[in-house]
Amino acid sequence: MKDKKIYLLAGIFIVLVVIAYLITSERGPKTSSEGNKKEKFFEIDSAKIDKLELEYRGKKIVLAKAGLDWKMIEPVEYSLNTQFVGMALSTLKNYRISSTLSENQANFDKFGFNDTNIVKLNVYQDGSFSGTIIIGKEGMGPSQTYVKSPEENVIYLADEFLRNSFVKERLNDWRDKLIFSIPKNSVKSIEYISPGETFVIQADTTGKYSIGKDSVLSSVVDGILNLFNNFNTQEFKDTTLAADTKFDYSVIINADRVIRIDAVKYDTSSNRYFMKISDRKQIFDVDDYFLKNFVKQKKEFFPPK
Numbered sequence: 001m002k003d004k005k006i007y008l009l010a011g012i013f014i015v016l017v018v019i020a021y022l023i024t025s026e027r028g029p030k031t032s033s034e035g036n037k038k039e040k041f042f043e044i045d046s047a048k049i050d051k052l053e054l055e056y057r058g059k060k061i062v063l064a065k066a067g068l069d070w071k072m073i074e075p076v077e078y079s080l081n082t083q084f085v086g087m088a089l090s091t092l093k094n095y096r097i098s099s100t101l102s103e104n105q106a107n108f109d110k111f112g113f114n115d116t117n118i119v120k121l122n123v124y125q126d127g128s129f130s131g132t133i134i135i136g137k138e139g140m141g142p143s144q145t146y147v148k149s150p151e152e153n154v155i156y157l158a159d160e161f162l163r164n165s166f167v168k169e170r171l172n173d174w175r176d177k178l179i180f181s182i183p184k185n186s187v188k189s190i191e192y193i194s195p196g197e198t199f200v201i202q203a204d205t206t207g208k209y210s211i212g213k214d215s216v217l218s219s220v221v222d223g224i225l226n227l228f229n230n231f232n233t234q235e236f237k238d239t240t241l242a243a244d245t246k247f248d249y250s251v252i253i254n255a256d257r258v259i260r261i262d263a264v265k266y267d268t269s270s271n272r273y274f275m276k277i278s279d280r281k282q283i284f285d286v287d288d289y290f291l292k293n294f295v296k297q298k299k300e301f302f303p304p305k
Contacts, residue, residue, distance in 0.1 A: 040095070041132075041149050044093060046093035048126050049092065052064075053122035053124075054121055054122075055119070055120040056120075059171070061074065063174070070082070072175065078282065079176045084173075091160070091161055091166075097156045098157050100156055103153060105153055111136045112138075113136045113155070118135065119167055120132060131149075132150050134149065139157055143159065143160050144161065146158070177232040177234075184228075187203065187253060188202070191254070194297075199211055220296065220301050228253060234284075236282060238283070239283050247262040249295045250262050261294075263291055270287065271287055
């Protein structure tokens with residue numbers, strides 16, 4: 001009888017040991033919360049990042065640090081919108097891998113790892129290649145994105161990873177649209193040249209403007225000066241203009257430096273113009289409504305009769 005009781009207790013003990021093992025042991029694929037402590041694919045110091053290569057829908061864009069500023073160096077060379085660069089660097093600095101989602105390649109499309117959504121991001125620090133992040137779709141939560149390493153078929157969920165920091169639908173969306181900024185009180189004169197007339201508005205020592213001896217409407221001049229204080233393009237055109245191009249309008253601004261703006265219509269159906277700035281190689285693309293903000297006829301500077 002005693003032996004049976006001992007066997008029964010021993011059996012119960014063994015069952016309890018097995019249950020305890022099953023409860024405490026790690027089962028199934030690990031996530032970062034279960035023991036995979038990977039937080040980033042590679043070490044990143046945002047202050048040391050000096051180049052980013054982005055491949056999206058068959059196109060490659062290269063962003064590189066030039067002194068204190070950033071430029072696009074491929075496929076064209078142009079200054080970048082500093083806000084967008086700041087967002088990209090901040091994302092690389094702050095993102096964390098929060099969990100492992102799938103190791104099944106059949107799920108790649110579901111998480112955006114396909115030709116439509118996938119982004120390949122190469123990161124360089126201090127002139128050397130650091131690593132690659134493959135970017136999929138945005139996650140379900142705020143500031144979440146599905147990511148993976150090119151070396152493994154594991155999909156991760158990254159927190160504080162803004163996909164929009166690295167994806168722009170158009171090349172021009174990366175560019176800095178600011179062309180120049182002229183302080184209002186530094187503009188001494190503005191000369192207008194068009195097929196119909198040529199005239200100059202001139203500032204006196206008190207800052208009042210006139211055409212010849214006739215005072216002009218300050219509201220019109222203020223609108224133009226405000227635009228010149230933050231002069232942005234609408235679009236960019238990566239082309240060149242012939243040296244003998246005959247422009248429809250020219251505006252010459254005499255301030256701390258002389259800036260000449262030339263515009264020629266290239267599309268009559270949409271009234272769009274190529275715009276050339278005297279000290280810039282880039283050709284800009286604007287419509288007639290944009291030009292009307294600062295290209296004026298002489299009569300527009302005076303009260304209507």
